[in-house]
Amino acid sequence: MPASTTVEALRAAFPDAVVRDLVQSGDQQVVYIDPSRNAEVLDWLRTDPGERFNLLVDVTAVDYGDGRPLEVVYQLWSIPHRRALRVKCELPLSRLAIASVTALWSAANWLEREVYDLFGIEFRGHPDLRRILMPENYAEGHPLRKDFPLRGRFSRAEQTRRALSQDMEQYYMPDEMEGRGAPQLVPADESATSGSGSQGR
Amino acid sequence: MGLSEQPAERLPVASSPPGGVLGAGTPTFLTTRLDFVVNWARRNSLWPMPFGTACCAIEMMAAAASNFDLARFGMERMSFSPRQADVLICAGRVPYKLAPVLRRIWDQMPQPKWAVSMGACASSGGVFDVYSMVQGIDTIIPVDVYVPGCPPRPEGLIYGLMMIQEKIREERLSEHGTLRAEDPAAVARARADAEEVLALSGPFGNSTRQNRVSGPTGSDASDRPDDRIP
Numbered sequence: 489m490p491a492s493t494t495v496e497a498l499r500a501a502f503p504d505a506v507v508r509d510l511v512q513s514g515d516q517q518v519v520y521i522d523p524s525r526n527a528e529v530l531d532w533l534r535t536d537p538g539e540r541f542n543l544l545v546d547v548t549a550v551d552y553g554d555g556r557p558l559e560v561v562y563q564l565w566s567i568p569h570r571r572a573l574r575v576k577c578e579l580p581l582s583r584l585a586i587a588s589v590t591a592l593w594s595a596a597n598w599l600e601r602e603v604y605d606l607f608g609i610e611f612r613g614h615p616d617l618r619r620i621l622m623p624e625n626y627a628e629g630h631p632l633r634k635d636f637p638l639r640g641r642f643s644r645a646e647q648t649r650r651a652l653s654q655d656m657e658q659y660y661m662p663d664e665m666e667g668r669g670a671p672q673l674v675p676a677d678e679s680a681t682s683g684s685g686s687q688g689r
Numbered sequence: 690m691g692l693s694e695q696p697a698e699r700l701p702v703a704s705s706p707p708g709g710v711l712g713a714g715t716p717t718f719l720t721t722r723l724d725f726v727v728n729w730a731r732r733n734s735l736w737p738m739p740f741g742t743a744c745c746a747i748e749m750m751a752a753a754a755s756n757f758d759l760a761r762f763g764m765e766r767m768s769f770s771p772r773q774a775d776v777l778i779c780a781g782r783v784p785y786k787l788a789p790v791l792r793r794i795w796d797q798m799p800q801p802k803w804a805v806s807m808g809a810c811a812s813s814g815g816v817f818d819v820y821s822m823v824q825g826i827d828t829i830i831p832v833d834v835y836v837p838g839c840p841p842r843p844e845g846l847i848y849g850l851m852m853i854q855e856k857i858r859e860e861r862l863s864e865h866g867t868l869r870a871e872d873p874a875a876v877a878r879a880r881a882d883a884e885e886v887l888a889l890s891g892p893f894g895n896s897t898r899q900n901r902v903s904g905p906t907g908s909d910a911s912d913r914p915d916d917r918i919p
């Protein structure tokens with residue numbers, strides 16, 4: 489299978505940022521890029537008229553174990569061009585940090601929090617980088633890392649004690665549950681037009 | 690032949706007989722034991738608090754639906770407010786993050802109250818012997834009936850609830866004070882102390898190459914004599 493036009497364009501635009509590329513699972517195009525330039529490359533992929541990868545489907549990470557680097561995975565979809573692309577960045581275990589892409593896609597906010605919570609990768613520039621799935625007082629590390637023992641690092645008694653010492657008002661804030669304080673989903677100008685009766689048609 | 694042509698004395702309820710509740714000649718009162726009446730009323734109007742967290746909750750819903758019909762046992766009203774509930778049905782996995790929520794809901798239920806642990810996960814952690822899971826909700830709240838299964842069929846849940854009814858039938862009013870005493874010191878605390886939790890999570894050989902409380906160990910069973918149940 490020939491390299492896709494996206495990869496060719498990407499290599500032309502960033503000759504030294506593309507590490508390698510391959511095709512997986514039949515037609516899934518994968519590109520490995522330099523982790524120190526991820527924001528730049530992803531912004532180009534998002535805005536370049538020939539690419540327009542405007543939907544960030546997922547941000548996740550993979551730990552292959554045995555001291556191999558962790559991979560941060562960005563799964564992109566271009567709605568205008570109906571194309572998928574998987575962008576990967578390899579992070580050495582000694583430096584688990586990468587730039588946040590929340591400024592490019594706001595969908596990255598919770599996805600990056602999840603990766604931080606479960607893999608311990610720091611997303612530089614993330615507006616609110618705290619745990620999202622594990623309890624906030626969780627102190628056993630990052631559970632999806634291969635070196636994490638299946639049953640956790642603490643004894644069951646300690647885990648139970650810590651669980652019950654959680655401050656529930658911290659998580660289950662009425663404000664948060666009712667969606668107050670959540671970012672505005674519809675841009676202000678659009679919500680203004682739909683509010684003035686244009687929905688009726 | 691019209692009804693009016695019958696002789697008046699043969700009409701069934703022409704005039705109330707000089708008798709009691711079951712017809713002429715029976716007494717006009719019943720005697721019973723107070724604790725029997727109280728327990729009868731209680732056990733036939735249990736309102737469940739559904740705490741459905743996973744797949745088991747689907748079977749709990751099936752038990753409440755028309756085929757199995759929990760309403761036959763006076764449990765037609767699933768009480769989504771713990772303040773008006775009598776039986777907590779914990780149906781599904783409880784992760785540690787949810788443990789304080791479960792405890793608070795239990796604390797919010799007024800006495801008298803009972804708890805059913807439905808399914809393997811709620812009763813023991815089930816197959817999820819992992820970092821995030823409570824290994825049996827009885828470490829968090831007191832449990833009256835455990836319903837085994839993955840998931841238990843609705844009949845199983847109904848049988849468990851009938852066991853609660855049996856339990857209520859056996860209670861005596863004189864014992865209610867001690868059976869139903871609230872301990873303010875227990876609020877928001879785990880039911881089991883550290884020693885009990887550790888005993889429950891003791892070595893338990895399985896295929897995950899780990900002791901319950903430690904890190905990775907050898908996978909060969911002969912390497913791990915401490916994994917065998919004594």
Ligand code: SF4
Nearest residue numbers: 744745808809810840
């Ligand atoms: S016992 Fe089985 S059915 Fe019930 S919650 Fe656990 S896995 Fe699901």
